[in-house]
Amino acid sequence: MKRFLVPIAFVLAAISPAWAQDIVIGQSVPLSGNNADIGRDMRDGALAVFAQANASKELGRPIKLITLDNANNRQRALENSQQLLGQHAAMVLFGYNSATNSLDALPLAEQNKVLFFAPFSGSMSLRKHPNVYTIRASYHDEAAKVMEAKRTVGSDKTVILHYDDEVGRSNYEASAAAFTEAGLPKPKGVATKRGAAMDAATIDALQKDTPHYVLATTQFSQVGDYLKAIEGKPQQIPVAALSFVNPDELAESLGGVARGTVVSQVIPSPRSSNQVAVPVVKSCAEALTAFNGGKLNYTSLESCIAAKTLLVALKKAGGAKATRDSVLQAMGTLGRVDLGGYALNYSPTSRHGSTMVDLTILSRGNRFVQ
Incomplete structure (x- = not known):
């Protein structure tokens, strides 16, 4: 053979x-x-x-x-x-x-x-x-969608959580631009170190001026640090996160702690329906x-x-x-x-195929709903 x-x-x-x-x-x-x-x-x-x-x-x-x-x-x-x-x-x-x-x-x-x-x-x-x-x-598109939705319920004051590096600062500026382009004041930025646990000073800085919500441009771990720190406290400023947070990990790792968190999504939901x-x-x-x-x-x-x-x-x-x-x-x-x-x-002048953004909320059963 x-x-x-x-x-x-x-x-x-x-x-x-x-x-x-x-x-x-x-x-x-x-x-x-x-x-x-x-x-x-x-x-x-x-x-x-x-x-x-x-x-x-x-x-x-x-x-x-x-x-x-x-x-x-x-x-x-x-x-x-x-x-x-x-x-x-x-x-x-x-x-x-x-x-x-x-x-x-x-x-x-x-x-x-x-x-x-x-x-x-x-x-x-x-x-x-x-x-x-x-x-x-883009993150600018996502921030604009969050800002528009929040304004309809009277929430127009935010603070932007971002990483303290080159990309983090770029993401802060892109997100902040969505607010200034709509005629709102430029939101304050609060930096956190990439890959490190969020410290108490950063949590205090996020809450300092009593914003209506925190707009997070970080991954789920920093959002989780913040949500765990404020759990059960009298002042609980909610979070709206850009898609970079990684919604799957946010739901799986934090569950009930993150319930009510708004997350912008840039693709259709993978839900069963x-x-x-x-x-x-x-x-x-x-x-x-x-x-x-x-x-x-x-x-x-x-x-x-x-x-x-x-x-x-x-x-x-x-x-x-x-x-x-x-x-x-x-x-x-x-x-x-x-x-x-x-x-x-x-096209030769458009290299970014989509501007679609949907807003979801983490609900019961650790599921995102629109």
């Missing part, structure tokens, strides 16, 4: 040589540490889509997603980007987990003429770069179940939507003949991409 293995391999290669060469998509997310669950969802939502595409030979070449662990560390994210573009010859950089872990990849993407697609961030610190294309609204009524949510839920039996959440749904959009771009870029440069060029000419319940628009 062994003597037939090599000839058969040669025959298969001769019939379909292009299929043997992978289209490599490079991703850097946390697969270890406190954010490992988030990183795995970011990976698996895309893997589910690419597995289906490979099974049907949709592009004429297999798609290979290479996901490297950055442990939510900026230096490791840079090293991952270098490895993905060098050793792995990635055609696209895809689905990085934050603006902080994306910034150092942008000069590399420009140098290598590579598309940097669908970072899990609405930060303005990324969105001006010509190689960056997104599938989600949408898995029946909204085609893209249904498709992503089915793909994830088929891939690993997983349950769809906001993070894996966003990753699935991003992967579906990237498939459209890869096809337009030539499918099996796609190159780094052709994919980057194709993104700017995609026009309207309707995934069924979630539509995006791209």
Whole structure:
């Protein structure tokens, strides 16, 4: 039997040589540490889509997603980007987990003429770069939506919680601009250290001027520190958080403590009813179940939507003949991409496909409701 293995391999290669060469998509997310669950969802939502595409030979070449662990560390994210573009010859950089872990990849993407697609961030610190294309609204869009909703009930005074670094300050300015553009005073900003527990001085600063609410531009851990600190206190200033908070982790890690927290969402809800009524949510839920039996959440749904959009771009870029440069060029000419319940628009002058923002409230059963 062994003597037939090599000839058969040669025959298969001769019939379909292009299929043997992978289209490599490079991703850097946390697969270890406190954010490992988030990183795995970011990976698996895309893997589910690419597995289906490979099974049907949709592009004429297999798609290979290479996901490297950055442990939510900026230096490791840079090293991952270098490895993905060098050793792995990635055609696209895809689905990085934050603006902080994306910034150092942008000069590399420009140098290598590579598309940097669908970072899990609405930060303005990324969105001006010509190689960056997104599938989600900006943090400015999200802050404006929160501000408008709060004003209708008389809550027009806020304080903005942000990280004390380059990206955090950018997110503060983008969010504050939504208020000044509406004719309101610029909200005060209160900085907190990324990756550290919130201290008492920061909590006091958030409450000092008795704002109507805290607008959080941080992840769930800092929001949790604040909510736990004020639990049971006479002065309980509520929180409205941008999508960066990671709604899935907020609900799972804090539960009842975070009940009533408003969170802006930039993709459709993955709730069970949408898995029946909204085609893209249904498709992503089915793909994830088929891939690993997983349950769809906001993070894996966003990753699935991003992967579906990237498939459209890869096809337009030539499918099996796609190159780094052709994919980057194709993104700017995609026009309207309707995934069924979630539509995006791209053009040479518009690299950010969506401005959709919905507001949700964490309710009983740790579920987000609109």
